[in-house]
Amino acid sequence: MFDVIIIGGGTIGTATAWYLSQQNLGKIALLDKGNIGEGATSWAASLLTQVRAKTEAIPLVQETYRAIEALEAELGISLGARRVGSLQIAASDKTAQSVENLVSIADQYGIPNHWMDAREVQKMLPWINAELIQKASFMPRDLFLEAYVLANAFANAAKKAGVQLLTDTFVTEIVVENDKIQGVRTKDNFYPCSVVVDAAGGWSNLLSNPLKLPLPMAPVRSIYWITQADPVQFPENQPMTVLPDARAYTRPETGGLLFGIRDKASPYVNPKDLPEQYTGKQFITEEERWEILLEEGKDFQDFFPKLESVSIAHCITGVSTYTPDSRFVLGPTRIYGFYAATGCAGAGVAMSGGFGRATAELIAGKTPFTDLSPFQPERMGTFDPFSLEFMEKCSAARSNKRDGG
Numbered sequence: 001m002f003d004v005i006i007i008g009g010g011t012i013g014t015a016t017a018w019y020l021s022q023q024n025l026g027k028i029a030l031l032d033k034g035n036i037g038e039g040a041t042s043w044a045a046s047l048l049t050q051v052r053a054k055t056e057a058i059p060l061v062q063e064t065y066r067a068i069e070a071l072e073a074e075l076g077i078s079l080g081a082r083r084v085g086s087l088q089i090a091a092s093d094k095t096a097q098s099v100e101n102l103v104s105i106a107d108q109y110g111i112p113n114h115w116m117d118a119r120e121v122q123k124m125l126p127w128i129n130a131e132l133i134q135k136a137s138f139m140p141r142d143l144f145l146e147a148y149v150l151a152n153a154f155a156n157a158a159k160k161a162g163v164q165l166l167t168d169t170f171v172t173e174i175v176v177e178n179d180k181i182q183g184v185r186t187k188d189n190f191y192p193c194s195v196v197v198d199a200a201g202g203w204s205n206l207l208s209n210p211l212k213l214p215l216p217m218a219p220v221r222s223i224y225w226i227t228q229a230d231p232v233q234f235p236e237n238q239p240m241t242v243l244p245d246a247r248a249y250t251r252p253e254t255g256g257l258l259f260g261i262r263d264k265a266s267p268y269v270n271p272k273d274l275p276e277q278y279t280g281k282q283f284i285t286e287e288e289r290w291e292i293l294l295e296e297g298k299d300f301q302d303f304f305p306k307l308e309s310v311s312i313a314h315c316i317t318g319v320s321t322y323t324p325d326s327r328f329v330l331g332p333t334r335i336y337g338f339y340a341a342t343g344c345a346g347a348g349v350a351m352s353g354g355f356g357r358a359t360a361e362l363i364a365g366k367t368p369f370t371d372l373s374p375f376q377p378e379r380m381g382t383f384d385p386f387s388l389e390f391m392e393k394c395s396a397a398r399s400n401k402r403d404g405g
């Protein structure tokens, strides 16, 4: 018997476990149908850019930065965070305006930043066509790190503090009576508990919707490529970039360049059709990987003229969860003891610390450290999360995203 059960061992579920372990809430378990960090978490590009146009997200990412330091101190290991900084780059008047807006937001939230001219950017990014750059803001404290490493660090620290990690444990049902949590049923067992956190990523609605609690999110595909190593073109310490005019982002990766491009119409997946495990090669055929690059990469090629001749080492796809309004799904629900910590809007590595802390504070009956009202799980009322119309809205949110990874 447990007091709190978290379903899902991605960055969000494991962060929640670690923060809950600090709240004196009795017996806590984290259940995952596979191993820790094997869902979307394994395939993330893992940019943790701090500045966001939707400013309510910023305290969440800033909490993740604090968590990384605390985990390193607690576990006595390095999580391999790469503090290379990020560049917000504008090549049009419209984007220049939005970068100026981001800079004023960064100033408000104490995120260090300074303007860079095209020559300075070119020195840091030998591959870029600097002639296109109208405006560039450098945020030197931004970092990236492997999401899988982060999830395992959260999980190990939670385990050290007494949380039980039950892997290979498939939850088939959340049991509710009179709008109150009774426990969770797995393939082999029933675990009574009074609090459940649904942190099941793309699968979250499969657990909540049978309770007539549709969560406003759907799994939407993301894709990125990694070039062969070339230390001259792609210096190891080059900053991450956000290139809204190309619907693209980049970061260094083992001597090569990792670049992601947002499809104009991002494909979505019905949660009922999700595989039990992701492999990083699903949701796309071998031919499509290159067709998409040719078709969707045209604007990115303007920034990276050698794209056509560069050798590509890898193409990675995965799904993360998007919401129609690009806001997370985080908070209590009308079912007493049922909390949602999901709907990551493609930013659940960056936001994991904030998700974990806020959920733990809510369950402990404390006022959360930041305003969670924009993230209310039931803000969209009644709808069918598996309908094409709804999933298309979630896909449009991914296509229109202009910040982060």
Ligand SMILES: Cc1cc2nc3c(=O)[nH]c(=O)nc-3n(C[C@H](O)[C@H](O)[C@H](O)COP(=O)(O)OP(=O)(O)OC[C@H]3O[C@@H](n4cnc5c(N)ncnc54)[C@H](O)[C@@H]3O)c2cc1C
Residues within 6 Å of the ligand: 007, 008, 009, 010, 011, 012, 013, 031, 032, 033, 034, 035, 036, 037, 038, 039, 040, 041, 042, 043, 044, 045, 046, 047, 048, 147, 169, 170, 171, 172, 199, 200, 201, 202, 203, 204, 207, 222, 223, 224, 316, 317, 318, 319, 320, 321, 342, 343, 344, 345, 346, 347, 348, 349, 350, 351, 404, 405
């Ligand atoms: C290609 C790609 C690029 C991305 N880039 C970035 C980026 O640059 N920055 C960023 O912040 N984010 C990025 N993301 C998003 C990021 O991966 C997620 O937001 C993050 O990993 C959090 O995921 P999660 O914990 O919600 O879900 P997951 O990692 O999918 O975890 C959910 C877990 O729940 C478990 N589960 C599900 N159903 C059940 C069940 N019935 N019983 C038991 N266990 C269950 C699964 O096994 C899984 O381990 C990217 C994602 C993709 C796919």
